[in-house]
Amino acid sequence: MKTIDVDRTLCDNHGQCAIAAPDVFRMNADGELEYEATFDDALLDVVEEAIDVCPVQAIFLKD
Amino acid sequence: MSRRIVIAGASMGGLRAAEQLRAAGWEEEIVVVGDEIHPPYNRPPLSKDLLAAPGSQEEALAAVQLRQRRTATDIQWRLGSAVAAADLAARTLTLDSGEELAYDGLVIATGLRPRRVPVPGPTAGRHVIRRLEDTLALHSELTSRSKVAVIGAGFIGCEAAATAAALGCKVTLIEGAGGPMERPLGHELSAGIRTFLQTHGIDCVAGKRVNEFLDVPGTYTEGAGRCAGVRLEDGTEVAADVVIEAVGSLPNVEWLAGNGLDLSDGVLCNEHLQVLGAEHVVAVGDVARYPDRRAGGPARRVEHWATPADTAKIAAPALVAGLKGDVVPEPAAPLPSFWTDIFKTRIQGVGSPALADTIEVLEGDPSRPWEGTALAYYRDGRLIGAVTAALLADRQLHYRKLVNESGIPAGADLAAV
Ligand SMILES: Cc1cc2nc3c(=O)[nH]c(=O)nc-3n(C[C@H](O)[C@H](O)[C@H](O)COP(=O)(O)OP(=O)(O)OC[C@H]3O[C@@H](n4cnc5c(N)ncnc54)[C@H](O)[C@@H]3O)c2cc1C
Ligand code: SF4
Numbered sequence: 189m190k191t192i193d194v195d196r197t198l199c200d201n202h203g204q205c206a207i208a209a210p211d212v213f214r215m216n217a218d219g220e221l222e223y224e225a226t227f228d229d230a231l232l233d234v235v236e237e238a239i240d241v242c243p244v245q246a247i248f249l250k251d
Numbered sequence: 252m253s254r255r256i257v258i259a260g261a262s263m264g265g266l267r268a269a270e271q272l273r274a275a276g277w278e279e280e281i282v283v284v285g286d287e288i289h290p291p292y293n294r295p296p297l298s299k300d301l302l303a304a305p306g307s308q309e310e311a312l313a314a315v316q317l318r319q320r321r322t323a324t325d326i327q328w329r330l331g332s333a334v335a336a337a338d339l340a341a342r343t344l345t346l347d348s349g350e351e352l353a354y355d356g357l358v359i360a361t362g363l364r365p366r367r368v369p370v371p372g373p374t375a376g377r378h379v380i381r382r383l384e385d386t387l388a389l390h391s392e393l394t395s396r397s398k399v400a401v402i403g404a405g406f407i408g409c410e411a412a413a414t415a416a417a418l419g420c421k422v423t424l425i426e427g428a429g430g431p432m433e434r435p436l437g438h439e440l441s442a443g444i445r446t447f448l449q450t451h452g453i454d455c456v457a458g459k460r461v462n463e464f465l466d467v468p469g470t471y472t473e474g475a476g477r478c479a480g481v482r483l484e485d486g487t488e489v490a491a492d493v494v495i496e497a498v499g500s501l502p503n504v505e506w507l508a509g510n511g512l513d514l515s516d517g518v519l520c521n522e523h524l525q526v527l528g529a530e531h532v533v534a535v536g537d538v539a540r541y542p543d544r545r546a547g548g549p550a551r552r553v554e555h556w557a558t559p560a561d562t563a564k565i566a567a568p569a570l571v572a573g574l575k576g577d578v579v580p581e582p583a584a585p586l587p588s589f590w591t592d593i594f595k596t597r598i599q600g601v602g603s604p605a606l607a608d609t610i611e612v613l614e615g616d617p618s619r620p621w622e623g624t625a626l627a628y629y630r631d632g633r634l635i636g637a638v639t640a641a642l643l644a645d646r647q648l649h650y651r652k653l654v655n656e657s658g659i660p661a662g663a664d665l666a667a668v
Contacts, residue, residue, distance in 0.1 A: 203644030219643025240560050245318055
């Protein structure tokens with residue numbers, strides 16, 4: 189398992205992460221980001237994609 | 252001896268290419284050559300938040316510097332060094348220092364530079380926005396008493412006008428041929444955006460070209476001196492302490508001249524982002540002109556933030572496969588996407604709305620985009636794009652899904668070049 193952290197002071201609710209990694213990131217009906225703080229190693233590739241596509245670089249991968 | 256891939260251009264396209272080369276299994280040398288002295292940084296804030304409040308140069312860079320994937324190790328960065336020329340047959344580059352750099356594979360990631368308004372007049376007080384230094388220099392001239400003239404009403408022009416107005420400047424937006432963001436978004440939404448800009452105190456001048464830059468009396472000698480505004484084609488004068496030129500961009504391809512490539516608008520590529528006429532050369536980002544497999548139509552450049560990552564994901568595996576003698580994988584057909592922020596209102600688009608022949612309102616009123624609206628863009632009866640303004644991300648994702656599901660037209664790969 190790996191852990192991520194989204195810096196809420198940076199996150200602008202762009203929703204790009206939810207496109208790249210829908211199993212980890214979702215936009216709720218209020219337009220706000222919800223995410224799984226830990227995810228299976230098999231999802232590392234799509235989570236890296238999500239990190240790349242966040243326009244404000246709000247997503248951080250922890251070990 | 253270890254083989255080498257050189258990436259020309261060290262911005263987002265260069266960074267994403269380096270990362271994707273490693274992800275595609277390239278374990279040999281990667282050298283990135285970039286003429287800017289900074290490591291890759293994010294450009295969208297340059298006309299928005301960062302223009303409003305950049306802080307010191309160090310703070311500004313820290314706020315926008317792009318993080319590099321941890322899996323992308325062992326990349327050599329040659330910053331502050333420009334590629335002056337390329338001999339693609341011999342597979343060598345010449346740097347501005349005169350040094351020759353040999354390569355096995357080459358990635359073209361040299362992006363764009365701003366076009367200037369080609370009319371006579373003084374140069375001081377005239378700005379463009381592409382680099383960190385541009386934003387710092389422009390910010391230092393903006394005060395709440397400044398009169399600002401923005402020439403060009405594309406994304407960057409509208410964003411800069413909104414940022415300056417929010418700082419208290421008195422802003423005139425000289426739209427030029429089309430209305431605000433009209434080319435990508437269409438007439439109706441553009442008119443609504445103009446109303447929005449006007450409500451925030453921006454004076455919008457429609458349909459008039461700039462004929463001349465005015466000079467502060469007594470300072471003008473042979474193109475030197477300080478700009479005092481612009482004269483429009485009908486003779487009207489717009490006084491300004493600061494002029495921002497936002498009239499589009501030119502691809503940085505001069506260094507590729509003499510190799511028989513099609514450089515008429517960026518560098519022409521196939522759907523794998525392989526450069527036509529050059530083996531072992533690919534292009535990524537704003538400089539790449541490639542077939543739009545979703546919307547159809549001729550190859551074109553896509554100047555959006557998402558393009559460097561999208562194209563790098565196709566180009567890197569194609570280059571690596573070519574160098575290793577493997578079969579080049581089937582390319583993805585990425586769905587373009589973009590956004591812009593005007594006075595805290597977000598406009599987001601997917602697909603290729605600029606290519607539409609028919610536009611339909613899906614919700615809200617495009618003449619009041621700040622209250623929330625969505626539009627669908629069709630070409631030959633097929634949905635090819637959607638744009639939302641002031642809607643929550645989940646609505647935007649919903650419309651994105653619709654465009655995505657409208658699929659890739661049959662025979663699209665043939666429509667290519
Ligand atoms: C002010 C501004 C705001 C933007 N806002 C948005 C937005 O809100 N939404 C959106 O979707 N997109 C936006 N964009 C577009 C987005 O930033 C670009 O699409 C993206 O930067 C393209 O990256 P690139 O690496 O392809 O090109 P570039 O960023 O242009 O990078 C090319 C690099 O190559 C270097 N180079 C050029 N020639 C040479 C040479 N001969 N040798 C060595 N190096 C060379 C350049 O100096 C530069 O560092 C904006 C762009 C700007 C300028
Ligand atoms: S892409 Fe970035 S800004 Fe957008 S919702 Fe995800 S974390 Fe937030």
